Amino acid sequence: MKFEHVHIRNFKCYAETDLSLRPGVTVIHGVNGSGKSSLLEACFFALYGAAAIDGTLDEAIANDAEEMVVELEFTHDGGEYRVEREVKIRGDTAGTTTCLLETPEGQLEGVTDVEAHIEGLLRMDAEAFVNCAYVRQGEVNKLINASPGERQDMIDDLLQLGKLETYRERASDARVGVKRVRDRKQELLADREATIEAKEDKDLHDTLNALESELAEVTDDIETKERERDAARETLEAAEDVLGAAEERREEIETLEAEIEELTEAIAETERERETIDERVGTLREDLETLESDLEAAIAEADLGSEADAETVADRLEELETEADDLREEIETHRLEAQEHANKAESERERTEEYREQASETRSEAEDLAAEAEKATETLESKRERLAEMDDRIEELRATVAEAPVERDRLEAHRESIRTDLDDANERLAELRTELKNARESVAEAERLLDAGKCPECGQPVEGSPHVETIEDDRRRVEELEAELEAKRDEIETLEADHEQAVEFVEAEAERSRLAENRADVRSLIDERESTIEDKQRRAETLREEAAEHETEAKAADERADAAETAAGAAREKIGELNREKKRLDEERERLERIEELLAEIEGTERDIERLRERRANEADLNDQRRERLAEKRDRKAELEAEFDEAAIEEAEAEKTRAENYLADVEPYLEKRREERDRLQNEIGAVENELEELEDLRTQREELEAVVERLRSLYEEAAELEETYADLRAELRQRNVDRLEAMLNETFDLVYQNDSYARIELDGDYELTVYQKDGTELAPDQLSGGERALFNLSLRCAIYRLLSEGIEGSAPTPPLILDEPTVFLDAGHVSKLVELIESMTDHGVAQIIVVSHDEELVGAADDLIAVRKDPTTNRSSAERSAAAGALT
Ligand SMILES: Nc1ncnc2c1ncn2[C@@H]1O[C@H](COP(=O)(O)OP(=O)(O)OP(=O)(O)O)[C@@H](O)[C@H]1O
């Protein structure tokens, strides 16, 4: 087997690295911590997965990455292979997401299948791989430090001897197993045989015969007894019939006796009743006599003569009733009459009172009205005086207005026109005053200018006096204005006097008109008052008359009341009379009613007597009938008593007792016999079962005998097989041990040539012993560190050779991988190591990969790989050294 190419991404310190590997000796070098061991580990991981790394899967992923990939291409036994693994962190843990193996036969997937296939190819699992091909850093002493047993297991495993042991163990297990089964079956067989013997000893057939004859006997007995029991039952029934009939007859006689007694009793009872009725009739007759004498007396009292029968009495009572009704009616009429008169008297008295009240009220009203009229007449007189005054004034004013120059209705217009004229004149007067003032000023100014020699028109200095005429005109104008002003003043004076007079006229007219109006009002008021007074006086008169009328009416009503009272007294007297009459009628009616009552009582008593007589006769008939029935019953009883046969009954009773006794005995006996029969049948069944079982047991015995025989031969075969495997392994191991010892001595000689050690011995139990030249023995752990390392490497190489050369033909071996093998070696021994490696190549090991810093080893390499770590990213990479080119 050869590694061809490895591709790593994010495995431990690696970023992305691609590296081809060549046959021959490859040395990987680099500073501490640069990632050399990790590179080898990556290849190991590619082959064996999780088993190849110390920690967990996630520790193998580069610190800051989430996933990693390792791919390894290798050739093996002429075929090309590629294994690829991808691991990813999911959640908290890392898991393998891809695991595949390409083989010449096809592709495999899944951790389990891929690893099983690789173990098959290399004929070793991860542990065997590190024991043989991959000497890990610091593990050089592993094989030496192991106990012989461990060593034996390791080496046996590598050489596939372990398998033989497994087979032997399996054969042994099989032998033990077969023995266990065989022993159990033998025990079972012995048990069956003992059981059969016990059963055969029992004489089952004889027992069966005895039981069957006993059963027949019991069955016969049961049948006989059942027949006898049936006969006894019949006898019992017959006796019971006879006794039953006798019992019935006796019961009938008893019933008859009771009935006879009952009837006799009933007859006596009825006779007693009849006697009582006789007594009652006697009493009633006495009552009747008393009643009749009472009646006679009553009739005499009532004066009815001899015709005192019920009809006459009833007729008379009817007559009396009619008379009484009439009387009652009459009394009622009079009572109503008296009531009516009394009512009338009362109401007339009330009316008298009313009339009197009305009369006094009316009279006082009349007096009030008369007083009012008197007072009103006085007031009216003063009003009339006032009216006369008004008339005088009106006449005076009319005379004043008559002096006016215009008609009455034009007076205001006249005053208005004078007022207008006056206002116009005053206005004109004011104008004239202004004009006059202006004119006087013009004259004065002109005179001043003239005195100064200037033109009064334009104010310019003048030569001469061109405007003198104007001054003159002005002076004339002043004079005219003064005259006009004087006239205007006179006119105004006149107008003012006129206006004053016109105002007086207007005012007089206004007063006159107002007074005229007032006078009309006063006039109508007086008229109204006058008629009111008249009305009152008339009304007072009328009221006085009315009062007189009321008084008359009161007197009349009082008289009517007296009359009514008299009439009521008369009516009451009449009522008294009628009541006396009625009392008489009542007394007569009472007497008659008493007679009627007595008549009815007599009739009732006679009817009672009659009824009692009838009842007495009926009871006599009833007793006759009873006596007849009594005679019949007595006959029947005598008949039955004659029929009674005492002897027959006695016999029947005896039979019955006998039968009952027999039955009482036979039933429990039969019960017992039946139980016996059942028991016998069960016993027979049990014996028959046992016979069947015996048959079964015999068959089983035969079968078991056959099985035991087969197991016995099987056991022998397994024992033989176990022995064969053990022998084979011992033989093979001896051969291996011999060859391994030879190879070990050969390699150890090669790497450790000095005088100290003569040879190494490897015994059958893989016990290692080193012999010194003087013949003394040494255990390998007594060697120095360096010696131990060399010794170990020798052992490894020997094993490796043994494996690669094969015990029988060659087996394909993985590359020999050594991680830092030179640690304990001095320079001399490093040279020996180089020789060892070369010798391995000579022995046909195709690929050796060594991690080392040692110059000498580097020098011996066919190929050089440099590993370095980028100090900034802290990521490692591997590449072929430049020096490698020079080497080839
Ligand atoms: N999961 C990881 N991610 C990143 N770096 C890691 C991880 N696991 C280990 N390392 C680092 O990888 C580096 C390489 O270790 P390795 O044992 O391969 O070095 P080496 O070259 O064999 O050193 P030495 O010469 O001392 O044997 C170490 O510095 C270690 O800290």
Ligand SMILES: [Zn+2]
């Ligand atoms: Zn290292």
